[in-house]
Amino acid sequence: MARMKFYCDAERCIECNACVTACKNEHEVPWGVNRRRVVTIKDGQPGERSISVACMHCSDAPCQAVCPVDCFTTTADGIVIHNKDTCIGCGYCFYACPFGAPQFPSDGAFSGRGKMDKCTFCAGGPEEADNSPAEFKKYGRNRIAEGKLPLCAEMCSTKALLAGDANTIADIYRKRVVNRAASALISGSNLQKTSFQPTLVPPELEGKASATE
Amino acid sequence: MKKMEENPPQSPFFKGGGCAELRKPDRSHSLAPLLCKRRGWGRIFFLLLLCLLLFAPGGRAEEQAVAPPLPPVNVPSPGVDLWNEIRGREGTAADMGQVRTQVQGVDTGVLINTGGQEWREYRMQTLIPNAAMALGFVALAIVVFRLVRGRIPIKAGRSTHKIKRFSKLQRYVHWTTAALFVTLAITGIFILFGRYIVIPLFGPEIGGPLVYGLKRIHDFAGPLFAIALVLLVIFFMKGNMPKLLDLKWIAKGGGLFGGKHASSECYNAGEKGWYWIAAIAGAFVVVSGFVLDFPNFEQGRNFMTFYHWIHSIGAVVMMSVAMGHIYMGTIAMEGAFEAMATGYCDANWAKEHHDLWYEEVKDKAVPADSIEQASDPGVDSGKQKVV
Numbered sequence: 001m002a003r004m005k006f007y008c009d010a011e012r013c014i015e016c017n018a019c020v021t022a023c024k025n026e027h028e029v030p031w032g033v034n035r036r037r038v039v040t041i042k043d044g045q046p047g048e049r050s051i052s053v054a055c056m057h058c059s060d061a062p063c064q065a066v067c068p069v070d071c072f073t074t075t076a077d078g079i080v081i082h083n084k085d086t087c088i089g090c091g092y093c094f095y096a097c098p099f100g101a102p103q104f105p106s107d108g109a110f111s112g113r114g115k116m117d118k119c120t121f122c123a124g125g126p127e128e129a130d131n132s133p134a135e136f137k138k139y140g141r142n143r144i145a146e147g148k149l150p151l152c153a154e155m156c157s158t159k160a161l162l163a164g165d166a167n168t169i170a171d172i173y174r175k176r177v178v179n180r181a182a183s184a185l186i187s188g189s190n191l192q193k194t195s196f197q198p199t200l201v202p203p204e205l206e207g208k209a210s211a212t213e
Numbered sequence: 214m215k216k217m218e219e220n221p222p223q224s225p226f227f228k229g230g231g232c233a234e235l236r237k238p239d240r241s242h243s244l245a246p247l248l249c250k251r252r253g254w255g256r257i258f259f260l261l262l263l264c265l266l267l268f269a270p271g272g273r274a275e276e277q278a279v280a281p282p283l284p285p286v287n288v289p290s291p292g293v294d295l296w297n298e299i300r301g302r303e304g305t306a307a308d309m310g311q312v313r314t315q316v317q318g319v320d321t322g323v324l325i326n327t328g329g330q331e332w333r334e335y336r337m338q339t340l341i342p343n344a345a346m347a348l349g350f351v352a353l354a355i356v357v358f359r360l361v362r363g364r365i366p367i368k369a370g371r372s373t374h375k376i377k378r379f380s381k382l383q384r385y386v387h388w389t390t391a392a393l394f395v396t397l398a399i400t401g402i403f404i405l406f407g408r409y410i411v412i413p414l415f416g417p418e419i420g421g422p423l424v425y426g427l428k429r430i431h432d433f434a435g436p437l438f439a440i441a442l443v444l445l446v447i448f449f450m451k452g453n454m455p456k457l458l459d460l461k462w463i464a465k466g467g468g469l470f471g472g473k474h475a476s477s478e479c480y481n482a483g484e485k486g487w488y489w490i491a492a493i494a495g496a497f498v499v500v501s502g503f504v505l506d507f508p509n510f511e512q513g514r515n516f517m518t519f520y521h522w523i524h525s526i527g528a529v530v531m532m533s534v535a536m537g538h539i540y541m542g543t544i545a546m547e548g549a550f551e552a553m554a555t556g557y558c559d560a561n562w563a564k565e566h567h568d569l570w571y572e573e574v575k576d577k578a579v580p581a582d583s584i585e586q587a588s589d590p591g592v593d594s595g596k597q598k599v600v
Binding site for chain 1: 294295298299311312313314315316318319320321322323324325326327329330332333336337403404405407408411412417418420421422424425428429432433436505506507508509511514517518521
């Protein structure tokens, strides 16, 4: 079986937020819930980078570990899905998740937050028949059952967001990294020194050998 | 040569351990002509000998000494700046709030929240095992105490007279708080241990909605408990102030473990201790509970997990002590329960357990049958006398 993964290439993401919009539209998620979001670091400064983030479908998922009713399952493809019929809306997954993926449709008093909602890797829910109205209402479209990959990555205009088998994604990204290193070599390392590009020799060490220090 | 290739799985080279296995192919090639001349056990023995010689520690050190260590080159990983930013480390742009997102909401600008892992470890590795041990230990201690000490009787037998111990208001406040506390404790225990108790027992189809219902009860009973606890603290404050006498009572172990009874006033040190634990731990639990119960003020994750630490520790402390209180107040001691149930305690019970208080109030004792006849236990009862 494949091991499904998301990867967002910060060198390519242009913060168009199309992944956020496409996801919201495809799954008709409740108002106020965004299964995916784009975060920009150093906004408006040299070295600005954007990253699209959603549920990362962890191998050892913290949400799964802390859930009081054990409503999460990891599929054979490594996708972390949750059961909204079992979910009690306690918010523990929201506390534990490093990525802020679990969200709640309301933020009512007395913890009346409703059932947790998060990215399903477009794989629907655990129980209902694939793409049944009940499943769509709770979890959104089940593209995996249709043999399709998550929509956010499929429609990414710069192909910054990659989704699919971890091995394939790693291959694609490895090629990109090698190409970037090569172009940095050809054009000299002065290219974009302020950014997160790899510099061949760090400026403070230029002309020095660390063995002598 | 051919024979050597057919042999291998049982080859003695495998006895060389993990390291030797890795090096096997090279060695076998270079040694092959030598080995082929020998046969059977002799060959195996020879191979073993070779193994010992070749893979001895001394030999290995020599090999390593040949290659001089490469000088370390300090080239930072190209992603290091980016990852420092993403994790919001000190001094980075993320730390200084230069992170934006179009998705508005609680903590949406945080890419990686490292506090979540700490809280996960706390809940799964610290809280759940320790809470189970604390509650289990108290339950065990109660069972052992019962077996050793048995039921504590009124030694002098029941008297014909009773003394008023609690007012009607005090009793109502006590039982309201008690009912809410037990509700919150049971529902809280299900939220804490649900995945180990409810889900394996009932399955997710029934267990999920069951815990959901219990959690909703917990959510609404909490604020009511806050009100009840404040009233409880006010109405029971008189007589619960610590005094020097309490130290003597504690030194005697409250007379629980045999020996002479420790004298006490209206409330002994054990009762006072429970009052103050309920007041102080209760205040922590109530305040932290409000933070967790009302997520609609956009408080962040780390803020809420911090209050969850307080809430859970305070709740486990209260539940452990409450188990002792409930045992002592119900089946442990003859004459204890009726005081809070009816408001009146037996005169002899008061004499044995609260001797100093008894001396103060013995003039106000009333005959037992007059209370049973009266519809309102609060009627004037100061006329009768016990000698």
